Amino acid sequence: MRLSVSATEYRDQIRNGTVTVEEFVSKTLEKIKKVDEQIHAFITVNDDAINQARNLDKKLKAKEKVGACLGMPISIKDNICTKGIKTTCASKLLQDFVAPYDATVISRLKAEDAIIIGKTNLDEFAMGLTTEFSCYGPTKNPWNIDYVPGGSSGGSAAAVSACESIVSLGSDTGGSVRNPASFCSVFGLKPTYGLVSRYGLVSYANSIEQIGPMARTVEDIAFLMNIIAGQDPNDNTTIDSGAVDYVDDLDVGISGKKIGVVSEMMGEGEQKEVTESTRNAISKLEELGADCEEISISEVLHSVAAYYTLTAAEASSNLARYDNIRYGYDFGVEGFEFNAYISRSRKNFGDEVIRRMLLGTYVLSSGYFGKYYMKAQQVRSLIKTQVERAFQKVDLLISPTVPSMPFKLGEKINDELALFRLDVNTVTANLANIPAISVPFEVKNGLPIGIQLFAGHLQEKLLFQAAHALSKLTKLPESPI
């Protein structure tokens, strides 16, 4: 039995009885046991998965109605609440937190009989892009365990890449789904803001982040979006997108489509191999009949500074809830002065989280608010305007997902500004609320390179069609692990 199947292939195999849910789930658990000591994609593995698989097999045998996922093992980033399974956010402050409810995306997946195989590693509270800032230690890249898997959804990307789950859900605030997707050679989508409910996603920067699927095929991304997208009364930032079937017509091709190559995201400061790959992808898309032209979105140059200002500000306010009174851990019962109690417990935030809270408080404090926070909001508005203007001229935009290939663990951990620069191609989609997908495109020297495609507001269907066309041109090896 092959674990490297797509969701579609898995469902076919279950339906025609070549494999049972229990067989597949137990084989997946074996794989996790075998490789996760090296990769460390998971924080928690769901002990109950095998029982759930057996129950579904019984239902299938009795010809009872079973949901579309048919017991497919899915991994979930550990900042998405799952009832009865720990949700730690890779933070010491939440190390024992068990949510009493499911996030909307989880209840939708459960209604379709997906099996949560485990919760995946991340940078603490999703703040980072290498998965090195986890209080449980880093995840390693399945392509080469000396290298970072990207982040912050690094555990999810590694789990999909190493066949420890068929698909996964991550969250993307500034590239946290697309960056690790690119580094681990899987597909990763940041949906239009409001298309997927954030209810039950532990908040980091509410006005920017979205939950997004990660998978080994575009079709699987589309399949997951059919399940998780849609309005939710528990998140009033969700929008009505109409009844779109994302899987239908995936194969229409991109002939006649106009694709803008974002000048500010090409060449300068970029690793040579990445630029070459992107040029190669562009010429292949042209061979398929797409019309590619350079396009400028000048505010991209300010996007990272604006992004970090806004997210640090929102984070400093969101993390104020961790006072160790409603969530947290035991301290003993000796007496504490109220403020000392809180500050002593909050000392357990990791360095990166403390840094962002300090920054967020700084940019919001009187005297600096106008200089940083308001300016960042203005940049965000300018980016939105420029992106809208670009989509009046073209149907899609293209860039490398990350300007660099995967790098070694520890290489950039102490260089904040070097890490910032890695975000330059991804944050624009978050600031402009538009969808973007990372498509695995090449493997050079044993390490993956991903290409990013953007589409206009709610144009996911077009985005998937383009990503599908591009991916059909590639023939990539499976990850070696």
Added chain:
Amino acid sequence: MVTKEEIQRLANLIKIEINETEKYVEQVDKVIRYFDTLDKISSTEEIFSQDLALENLRPDEHIPYKEKLIEKLKNSKGTFVKAPKLI
């Protein structure tokens, strides 16, 4: 230039005990210098805010929760929770 006093004041505001103030002074200063590029933006640019539709809010209903949350706490006995003494 971000100062040690500023970092201490911010740490008090966010209620975090920090020991290595110097380290944070240096790191925060480096990032703030980077944020300074934002200052070049013309300040007349209009800010779009995202308006939320207020007509489709969920009904304000009590949803009964059957499980006992108190049982999920580590230090509980009956209907009591053991907590540290705060002054």
